[in-house]
Amino acid sequence: MILPDKFRGTLTSGDFIEVATAALTPRHSVIARQISDGGEGLLEAVGGRSRPLVVRGPLGKDVESRYHLLRNGDAVVEMALASGLALIGGATKNDPIAASTYGTGQLIRAAIEDGATHIVVGCGGSATTDGGWGALVALGPKIDLPGLKLTALVDVETPFLDAPADFAPQKGATPLEVRFLERRQLAIAGQLLDRFGRSPLGLPKTGAAGGLAGMLYCAGGDLELGFDYLSELLGLEELILEADLVLTGEGCLDNESFNGKVVGRIIERCTYLSRRIVVVVGMIASDFDRNHLSEGVELVSLAERYGEDRSIIHTKECLRDAIGAVSLD
Ligand SMILES: Nc1ncnc2c1ncn2[C@@H]1O[C@H](COP(=O)(O)OP(=O)(O)O)[C@@H](O)[C@H]1O
Numbered sequence: 001m002i003l004p005d006k007f008r009g010t011l012t013s014g015d016f017i018e019v020a021t022a023a024l025t026p027r028h029s030v031i032a033r034q035i036s037d038g039g040e041g042l043l044e045a046v047g048g049r050s051r052p053l054v055v056r057g058p059l060g061k062d063v064e065s066r067y068h069l070l071r072n073g074d075a076v077v078e079m080a081l082a083s084g085l086a087l088i089g090g091a092t093k094n095d096p097i098a099a100s101t102y103g104t105g106q107l108i109r110a111a112i113e114d115g116a117t118h119i120v121v122g123c124g125g126s127a128t129t130d131g132g133w134g135a136l137v138a139l140g141p142k143i144d145l146p147g148l149k150l151t152a153l154v155d156v157e158t159p160f161l162d163a164p165a166d167f168a169p170q171k172g173a174t175p176l177e178v179r180f181l182e183r184r185q186l187a188i189a190g191q192l193l194d195r196f197g198r199s200p201l202g203l204p205k206t207g208a209a210g211g212l213a214g215m216l217y218c219a220g221g222d223l224e225l226g227f228d229y230l231s232e233l234l235g236l237e238e239l240i241l242e243a244d245l246v247l248t249g250e251g252c253l254d255n256e257s258f259n260g261k262v263v264g265r266i267i268e269r270c271t272y273l274s275r276r277i278v279v280v281v282g283m284i285a286s287d288f289d290r291n292h293l294s295e296g297v298e299l300v301s302l303a304e305r306y307g308e309d310r311s312i313i314h315t316k317e318c319l320r321d322a323i324g325a326v327s328l329d
Pocket residue numbers: 006007008009010011039250251252253281282283302303308311312313315
């Protein structure tokens with residue numbers, strides 16, 4: 001069974017599935033699912049009908065975006081498709097103070113106006129650290145509609161006030177800007193408490209997507225790990241139980257991977273269900289704590305095996321070769 005996350009910047013989870021399926025068939029029967037932790041790739045993973053919409057991108061320029069309507073009635077928004085770092089070409093092009101979740105609010109509002117009553121918002125992969133303020137402005141009074149159920153799917157356990165220090169640097173913030181964002185985040189938490197009577201402070205998961213998850217929580221929403229939502233939707237537990245081997249991977253295996261992200265959750269589930277697990281990653285972070293891996297987890301780093309340059313430039317070839325070298329009998 002193939003269950004990959006993306007390798008940010010070099011390989012989508014769809015690419016991983018294509019390469020791995022070609023390497024394993026016809027000798028092995030393969031089941032593959034695209035999977036996401038709520039960040040990039042969520043809409044591809046959930047499927048459903050796509051509703052296209054032009055919204056305001058993270059730095060104010062219009063972007064073509066969309067949300068999905070599922071057969072079970074859920075409307076699914078992937079915030080990365082409206083307020084994501086990838087939309088503006090990465091951290092060096094970002095303005096980490098100005099970046100706003102307004103466009104995500106526009107997507108949620110459109111789903112409400114289309115009649116959705118359960119809106120699931122994937123948080124992660126963001127350019128923003130605005131505590132969800134932009135989305136709140138875009139939603140206006142819509143967010144208070146009776147009967148509206150909101151679920152924030154998160155990819156990390158980070159609390160609201162830790163979002164700037166933990167994630168703003170990867171969005172281009174300097175240490176000085178991180179301190180500013182921390183003060184602003186605290187002020188936003190106060191505003192959210194005044195408005196909704198609920199505070200995000202001290203609560204795990206509320207810092208996902210720069211605190212968008214915290215705003216949704218204050219507005220009455222639930223917080224759920226993106227992986228757990230998808231696992232239930234796709235029946236992953238049953239599929240893992242039926243598999244002889246589970247193959248997964250992501251760009252960089254780090255301690256955050258075990259903080260709610262796809263690869264960490266898959267390793268945990270396979271260990272619990274006594275399934276063989278092979279993890280192919282682009283690289284392993286230098287401070288990665290190997291105690292996260294139980295005995296028996298097979299780990300391959302493309303950067304270690306083929307060199308960093310080659311693994312980044314020729315990711316597909318390296319992946320094909322690495323999978324070919326795994327003993328599958
Ligand atoms: N093909 C690759 N080879 C080596 N490292 C990679 C490769 N692709 C991505 N990476 C590394 O992975 C990092 C992104 O990590 P990833 O696990 O994909 O996303 P996330 O930040 O959501 O956990 C990149 O910044 C890069 O350092």
